[in-house]
Amino acid sequence: MVRQLLGEPDLLRTNPYFRAAPQTRLYSIERVEAAERSDEFRAASATATRRSDAAKASAQRRRREVLARIAAEPIEVPRLTTPRLAALAVEHRNRRDEERAYERWTHVPDPATVESVDPAALARWKVNYLRHRLTRYDDLLDELFGSTGRSAAEQLLRRRVYMAISEAYPDLARECERQLREREYGPPPG
Incomplete structure (x- = not known):
């Protein structure tokens, strides 16, 4: 002009x-x-x-279309027995730890077992496993790359995934709340 x-x-x-x-x-x-x-x-x-x-x-x-799509997307969390979920979560964590060693030469993998891990860490690993491996979480976000409303859609999807995990595994509800709070507001000070 x-x-x-x-x-x-x-x-x-x-x-x-x-x-x-x-x-x-x-x-x-x-x-x-x-x-x-x-x-x-x-x-x-x-x-x-x-x-x-x-x-x-x-x-x-x-933006409204993207949010409607995320709201309508079914989020199915399979029901696993507690021992099976623990074993899969530890296996998943060990695999990710090994991958980290390939990415960072100074990182030494530290394999864990279900018996040796702290219960709080195991709960975190279970939620991470369910979020990463048993939902279409990452696929849906990849489809939204660069879309208008992606940030709001990511937040809505994240909340829905944590809610679905909490409903399927009530014993993981507190960990889901903690992870969601940390992702949305950052880690607690100190």
Whole structure:
């Protein structure tokens, strides 16, 4: 709109922040104020406002569609016996720990067993296992990459997944609440 209404700049200066960037275009205040009083400016401004409003409405519609899709997505958490879930969770944790060693040369894998692990850590591993392996959590988020409303959809999906795990495994409800709180508000201070 500036070039359309004002044409060539009155002065070109070196960009004050990045010398390699294009020069800064400067216009006299009188020319700018005259252009702002013109009918052409009012028409261009009205068109830009309409275009902006339409883009916002479209983004809101896409956001609502994404959230409706996430709300409608069934989240099925399989029911496993406590010993089976514990064994799978420890196996999953050990596999992830081994993968970490490939990514970071200084990391030494520390395999755990169901019998040797602290109950709080085991609860955390169980929730992580259910969240990572037995739901379409990651697949759904990957499908939303770059979508309008992705952040809100991710939060809604995360809450629904933790709620489903809590309902299927009431003994893991406290851990689900802790993980959700930590993901949404960060770790507790201290």
